[in-house]
Amino acid sequence: MAIEIEGAAKRYLRRGREIEALAPVTLTIEDGAFVAFLGPSGCGKSTMLNMIAGIIPPSDGRIVHDGRVVDGINRRVGYMTQVDSLLPWRTAEDNIGLPLELQGMAKPDASARIDRMLNMVKLEQFRRHFPVELSGGMRKRVALAQVLAYDPPTLLMDEPFGALDAQLKLVMQAELTAIWEESRKTVVFVTHDIAEAVALADRVVVFTTRPGRVQSVHEIDLPRPRDIFRIRFDRRFQELYETLWSALEPDIRREEDAA
Amino acid sequence: MTTRAGVYEADEFAPGRPSAAAAAHAAAEARRHQVLMALRVLVGVVFLAFWEFASDRLIDAFFVSSPVAVGGRLWQWLSDGTLFYHLSFTLTATGLGFLLGSLIGFTIGFALGRSNDLATIFDPYITAIYCLPKIALAPLFIMWFGIGIESKVAVSAVIVFFLVFLNTYAGVRDVNPVHIHATRIMGAGEWQLLRKVILPSAAAWVFTGLKVSVPYALIGAVVGEFMSSNRGVGFLIAQSSAMFDTASTFAGLVVLAVVGAAINGGLKRLERHVLRWRA
Ligand SMILES: Nc1ncnc2c1ncn2[C@@H]1O[C@H](COP(=O)(O)OP(=O)(O)OP(=O)(O)O)[C@@H](O)[C@H]1O
Ligand SMILES: [Mg+2]
Numbered sequence: 001m002a003i004e005i006e007g008a009a010k011r012y013l014r015r016g017r018e019i020e021a022l023a024p025v026t027l028t029i030e031d032g033a034f035v036a037f038l039g040p041s042g043c044g045k046s047t048m049l050n051m052i053a054g055i056i057p058p059s060d061g062r063i064v065h066d067g068r069v070v071d072g073i074n075r076r077v078g079y080m081t082q083v084d085s086l087l088p089w090r091t092a093e094d095n096i097g098l099p100l101e102l103q104g105m106a107k108p109d110a111s112a113r114i115d116r117m118l119n120m121v122k123l124e125q126f127r128r129h130f131p132v133e134l135s136g137g138m139r140k141r142v143a144l145a146q147v148l149a150y151d152p153p154t155l156l157m158d159e160p161f162g163a164l165d166a167q168l169k170l171v172m173q174a175e176l177t178a179i180w181e182e183s184r185k186t187v188v189f190v191t192h193d194i195a196e197a198v199a200l201a202d203r204v205v206v207f208t209t210r211p212g213r214v215q216s217v218h219e220i221d222l223p224r225p226r227d228i229f230r231i232r233f234d235r236r237f238q239e240l241y242e243t244l245w246s247a248l249e250p251d252i253r254r255e256e257d258a259a
Numbered sequence: 260m261t262t263r264a265g266v267y268e269a270d271e272f273a274p275g276r277p278s279a280a281a282a283a284h285a286a287a288e289a290r291r292h293q294v295l296m297a298l299r300v301l302v303g304v305v306f307l308a309f310w311e312f313a314s315d316r317l318i319d320a321f322f323v324s325s326p327v328a329v330g331g332r333l334w335q336w337l338s339d340g341t342l343f344y345h346l347s348f349t350l351t352a353t354g355l356g357f358l359l360g361s362l363i364g365f366t367i368g369f370a371l372g373r374s375n376d377l378a379t380i381f382d383p384y385i386t387a388i389y390c391l392p393k394i395a396l397a398p399l400f401i402m403w404f405g406i407g408i409e410s411k412v413a414v415s416a417v418i419v420f421f422l423v424f425l426n427t428y429a430g431v432r433d434v435n436p437v438h439i440h441a442t443r444i445m446g447a448g449e450w451q452l453l454r455k456v457i458l459p460s461a462a463a464w465v466f467t468g469l470k471v472s473v474p475y476a477l478i479g480a481v482v483g484e485f486m487s488s489n490r491g492v493g494f495l496i497a498q499s500s501a502m503f504d505t506a507s508t509f510a511g512l513v514v515l516a517v518v519g520a521a522i523n524g525g526l527k528r529l530e531r532h533v534l535r536w537r538a
Contacts, residue, residue, distance in 0.1 A: 085437050087459070089536040099445040101455075102442070
């Protein structure tokens, strides 16, 4: 479903001081697009996803999702947040089953779905573990399984693979790519990692430092289906990586000078 | 997908597989536990022995009685039915007070926790009543409800009400907004949100409230019995001390202590099960 961001901006009020997190942003995310948001820490990427999900309202402008203005919790998205949102009193499998339960899916169907998801994130052995008994990366994988389990038409993912080690990260990226290439959902994917953005997305939106604004938009013309494990050795991949690096470099250098 | 799965499988250990080191560790823990338990019993035995020794040697037995005398009195109460008669009365009052107080406390705590407006309106009144020593209400309740079980239930219920109310209120307030948002995005309606997020999240708090209020429910009932009653363990204690029967007074206190500890132990086990998801 298309997401139209029309001059959406966000200012937070904290202890009497206004913090401009996000300058007005205008951007269209087409139906079925895989878009990555890339930008330095604190530039407002999570803020943007929270606004699309309807958790916080924009201070200016508006967001239209699928022809409807977002003005409250947006149930047409699945949102894998940056912070841990698993319910601590539910085991891994019960957390994955939560959205299915909420939708009233029949028990046998739901448990078959849960099994498939657990297998995908390689956590079958930990299905009856509570979140406190899982590592940070394992919790991220449960959250991924949860959001993929109920198949929402639009996916918002905030650094979903940030806590994983390099190898597992590749495995998960490959899974997500396979799922996306089959289902062609709309995906908005936030990351710090240039290689991840290039490997996964069709388009990368680069944000400036806070207050975040769209600095540049890059089309990633790598062919599909993509082999995530080998794509980084591709010549075109490396060119795109360098382009994005140059786009981010001034901000990175400025951070360095400030420090 | 299966080939990809192979990349990572080797790295994940199977949970719960016992090893020699783990077994040795468990054995050491068990020994430590046994020693501690032995010391625990020893403290009790030494205390009782000293009491028995001191009675009539160091202090007049008229004031402190003695373990043997207290034990004898307990045995007598047990065999002639006195204990059961009075204890059942006290426990009924405690149980009813606990049920009534926790039901009302939970309901109102929940309502105020969910509604800022209600909380703002009632806050000063509730704080004011909370600051009263609830025991001070006992004479009033005896006036209203008479010297029967009703007044004891009322004293107990008022104490329990506040403990459960405050904990429920805090628990409902304490629900992580991240959990609420995430669950609503996944499609939860208000009722589902209540059942699947707010209640389980508040459960830890509510449970703490219930747990701490059980002994207070007992205290409420017993204090009610002290003041005016013709039955119950509180009455037994009050009557014995009025007649300078220290053995019976101590016997009554022992009964209260044992009952309180038993209820607490049961609740602790229940809590461990209900809140097993916590670290
Ligand atoms: N609730 C809040 N109250 C006040 N300021 C906030 C709040 N949330 C975020 N901010 C501020 O808004 C800015 C953007 O935050 P946001 O979380 O959107 O950044 P981000 O791009 O997701 O960063 P990161 O990559 O580190 O996750 C930050 O500078 C932060 O200080
Ligand atoms: Mg963020």
